[in-house]
Amino acid sequence: MKIRDIVINPPLVLSPMAGVTDVAFRGLLKRRGGIGLTVSEFISVEGLTRNNPKSKRQMRFYDYERPFAVQIFGGQPERMRIAAEMAEEVGADILDVNCGCPAPKVVKHGGGSGLLRDLPRLETILKGIKQAITIPLTIKIRAGYYDNHINAVETAKVAEQCGVEHIALHGRTKEQGYKGRADWDLVRQIKETVKVPVSGSGDVVTIEDAFARWRETKCDGILIGRGAMANPWIFRQIEDTLAGREPFQPTLADKRDILLEYFELLRADMPELPAIGRMKQLAGQFTRGLTGGSRFRQVIYHSHSVSEVLERIEDYFETIAAGRTYIGESDGDAMSDTGEAPALDSCEAATVEV
Ligand SMILES: Cc1cc2nc3c(=O)[nH]c(=O)nc-3n(C[C@H](O)[C@H](O)[C@H](O)COP(=O)(O)O)c2cc1C
Structure with missing residues (x-):
């Protein structure tokens, strides 16, 4: 896949x-291979254009991530335009506009999926950005705002007319x-409609799943x-x-190492407490289906310090590699100290500065 002259190879994107x-x-994931494009978390233009440090930090990326x-x-519209210019200035390869977030605090201000029910506003925003930046402009949309008004194809057409280069x-x-x-049939319909x-x-x-979706939708x-x-x-x-190669199968050691590597990257990037929180989040998702995984998740959720997290990861993987039953030690009920891993089913948890 090419977005203007940027080659996305393989055509696989780590979804924001x-x-x-x-x-x-x-x-962490880029180092595993197979990702053609990475995308930042969605970043508030209200925060960015007011020089909010958190929003600016969210634009950081590793050079080896490119294209990013x-x-x-x-x-x-005006804040969207300025924020887009800021993204180009920090060296992003592509500027993407979020038209999908369903969180009430985002939609309330007309952003995210709110743009799907106000296409004239979307058009103004896209045209404004397009004039201001030289890097490709892309969008990520949903099927529509309302269940009884699916307008993804119409939105895609509007976007293409505004100069959007990937949908x-x-x-x-x-x-x-x-x-x-x-609904992947809508992907097929958009593909048949735009260039x-x-x-x-x-x-x-x-x-x-990936190959079936490619086949069905082209x-x-x-x-x-x-x-x-x-x-x-x-x-x-x-x-x-x-x-045409056999797909890579990670070993238990690979699985242990990726958790340890993630923790290292997190600790280099943020204070200990949030790093532990993020670690819990990945460990929680990642150990589903592994022997003793549910016990390990409980134990990790109850960890309070870096050393505890590290010891427990080592202990878990050592135990299951040896074929022993993982019992795991934990002190039970102090979850609130470092926080339960946040729910992972939406962009709701994200902070929006307005
Ligand atoms: C925790 C979470 C946060 C998300 N945040 C964003 C976001 O910031 N921007 C965005 O375009 N989509 C966001 N999404 C939507 C995903 O990018 C993706 O479109 C959706 O989860 C469906 O794909 P999946 O089944 O592969 O996860 C988020 C999804 C989840 C689960």
């Missing part, structure tokens, strides 16, 4: 996830949130979000299959 796909997570897209959200669709409506299944490259998002969790690229938290090697495995 607020609270997850920060610089550490993206770097910054995704912004908001509803105010990604998550085939659920705003009303639907994350319930039900993503720019089109990618699909939603519920791809296996190699077979889309250019595929975004993977939640599936990558459960299996960070999914991109590499799809890439292997594309190249």
Whole structure:
């Protein structure tokens, strides 16, 4: 897949996830291979244009991530334009506009999926940005705002007319949130309608899912979000299959190492407490289906310090590698100290500065 002259190879995108796909997570997964494009968490233009330090930090990326897209959200055309210029200034390769977030505090200000029910506003925003930046402009949309008014194809047409150079669709409506299944037929319909490259998002969790969606829709690229938290090697495995190789199978040691590496990246990037919180989040998703995984999750959730987290990871993997039953030691009920891992089903948890 090519977005203007930027080659996205393989045509696999680590889908943006607020609270997850920060610089550490993206770097961790990019190092596993198979990712053609990474995207920042969605970044508030209200925060960015007021020089909010958190929003500015969210634009950081590793050079080896390239090509890298910054995704912004908001509803105010002038702020969207300025934020887009800021993203270009920090060296992003692509500027992506979020038209999908269903969180009330985002929609209330006309941003995220709110743009799907106000296409004239979307048009103003896209045209304004297009005039201000030289890097490619892309959008990520949902099926529509209301369940009874699916307008993804219409939105895609408007976007293309405004000069948007790649359209990604998550085939659920705003009303639907994350319930039900993503409608990939809409990806097919958009692909048949516009000339720019089109990618699909939603519920791809296996190699077979990816190939089935390509076959059915003829889309250019595929975004993977939640599936990558459960299996960070999914991109590499799809890439292997594309190249006719046996898909890479991670060993237990690989699984231990990725957790330790993630923790290292997090600690280099943020204070101890939030690093532990993020660690719990990935460990929680990642150990589903592993022997003793549910016990390990409890134990990790009750960890309070870096050394505790590290010891417990080593202990868990040593125990299961030796074929012993993992019992795990934990002091029970002090979850609130470092926080339960946040719910992972939306962009709701993200902070929006207004
Ligand atoms: C925790 C979480 C946060 C998300 N944050 C964003 C976001 O910031 N921007 C965006 O465009 N989509 C966001 N999404 C939507 C995903 O990018 C993706 O489109 C959706 O989860 C469906 O794909 P999946 O089944 O592969 O996860 C988020 C999804 C989740 C689960």
